Amino acid sequence: MALYEISVDHAFAASHAVLMPSGEMEAPHRHHWLVSVSLRGPVDATSGMVADFLVVKDALARACGLMDGMDLNALKLLGGDIPTAERVARFLAEEIARNAALAPRLYRVEVTESAGCRAAFFPSLDGPTSRS
Numbered sequence: 702m703a704l705y706e707i708s709v710d711h712a713f714a715a716s717h718a719v720l721m722p723s724g725e726m727e728a729p730h731r732h733h734w735l736v737s738v739s740l741r742g743p744v745d746a747t748s749g750m751v752a753d754f755l756v757v758k759d760a761l762a763r764a765c766g767l768m769d770g771m772d773l774n775a776l777k778l779l780g781g782d783i784p785t786a787e788r789v790a791r792f793l794a795e796e797i798a799r800n801a802a803l804a805p806r807l808y809r810v811e812v813t814e815s816a817g818c819r820a821a822f823f824p825s826l827d828g829p830t831s832r833s
Contacts, residue, residue, distance in 0.1 A: 706808065707750075708739045709757045713769040717784040729772065735813040736765055736793055740806040741825075752806060760803055764796035786812045786820035794824045 716731040738761050742751050768776065773784035782788050790812040798804040811821040 706741045711761045713765040715768045717773040737811045739809040741808040742806040760797045760800045764793045786814045790822035
């Protein structure tokens with residue numbers, strides 16, 4: 702069986718502060734986050750697609766919309782966890798996986814916090830509903 706991968710990108714702006722290795726909280730700062738979502742699977746025999754780009758774009762935009770313009774430390778979306786890029790990627794994967802048509806093919810959610818600084822979450826390896 703042939704395997705294909707599609708990806709969709711979306712950007713949003715939000716601020717956060719993370720806990721430094723020294724144990725101190727860094728100063729809040731804003732990022733223009735770039736999110737890339739990848740789905741993998743065979744193409745559908747009828748449509749010839751892994752998934753409809755418009756459906757993926759809509760799910761990603763909705764998930765990012767929950768964070769756009771916000772202070773991620775003040776949001777309750779991450780269950781009180783410090784909003785690292787890793788946790789943002791996982792949260793977005795969980796939100797996208799709410800779409801039953803996308804969940805089985807959701808492979809990777811990558812978050813770019815700033816140029817050259819990325820974190821990725823692979824829900825197919827861990828299951829998007831388990832938290833750590």
